[in-house]
Amino acid sequence: MLFSPHIFAESNLTKASNNYLSQINQYILGDTYESSGSFGLKFGMSYFKTGLKDSSLLTKDEAYSLNLTSRQEVLAPQSFTRVSITKGTFLPLDFGAMASVSNDTTKAAQWGAHVQWTVYERFKIPTVAIRVSRTETTGLTDIESLRSDQIEIGTSYAPIPYCTISASFGRQWNEWKLLLTDYIEKKVESTSPEPKNFVNIGMKIQPFTPFINLSLERTVSGERSQAELLKLTFLL
Numbered sequence: 001m002l003f004s005p006h007i008f009a010e011s012n013l014t015k016a017s018n019n020y021l022s023q024i025n026q027y028i029l030g031d032t033y034e035s036s037g038s039f040g041l042k043f044g045m046s047y048f049k050t051g052l053k054d055s056s057l058l059t060k061d062e063a064y065s066l067n068l069t070s071r072q073e074v075l076a077p078q079s080f081t082r083v084s085i086t087k088g089t090f091l092p093l094d095f096g097a098m099a100s101v102s103n104d105t106t107k108a109a110q111w112g113a114h115v116q117w118t119v120y121e122r123f124k125i126p127t128v129a130i131r132v133s134r135t136e137t138t139g140l141t142d143i144e145s146l147r148s149d150q151i152e153i154g155t156s157y158a159p160i161p162y163c164t165i166s167a168s169f170g171r172q173w174n175e176w177k178l179l180l181t182d183y184i185e186k187k188v189e190s191t192s193p194e195p196k197n198f199v200n201i202g203m204k205i206q207p208f209t210p211f212i213n214l215s216l217e218r219t220v221s222g223e224r225s226q227a228e229l230l231k232l233t234f235l236l
Helices: 005-024 060-065
Strands: 041-049 079-088 093-102 109-122 125-138 143-160 163-181 186-191 196-205 212-221 225-235
Antiparallel strands (some): 109 125, 212 225
């Protein structure tokens, strides 16, 4: 068949998946870019919102273009409960990891890790750091695997005591394998699309004691991709 509908389905699927899956696998740390130091150890609990308007990975038009029997064929989680840990070293290098579970019926699980190199840090001068991370998600409906790699350069500054603002610019690479059911057959779609750029904006405050931080961070990537993280951090 010269013009197969699956040729057009592949193009639509790649575009739609890259927009939405980049939100699900966003490694938002919810922390500023200062180094933690040799004795620095942070434990965090957070609520991660993917920004999806409903539980469907595809819009009605995208689902129709793929000939899916239902727009709920490919489900995506709307939020996760996440725990994280970050450890500093005697160098300006921090290492961290996180794990998440979805708060809805998708039963998705997520984990990731990051390394941060604080390039420049001085008293009352904005800090500059580079952060590299990887995130993997399993348990999504009709998604066999989902992996994302990120690199970002960020800065943070405390304009007033007990309040620090941060911003970063980064790039995310997504790899996935989808198993879809259409009217004709079952097929597997595997692709590594073009990377997506993103911008993070965050704020951290110390409302209780110097050892407890509350932070809010938001990521914007393209017209339809947004994600948010609300995090409570304990300095151990």
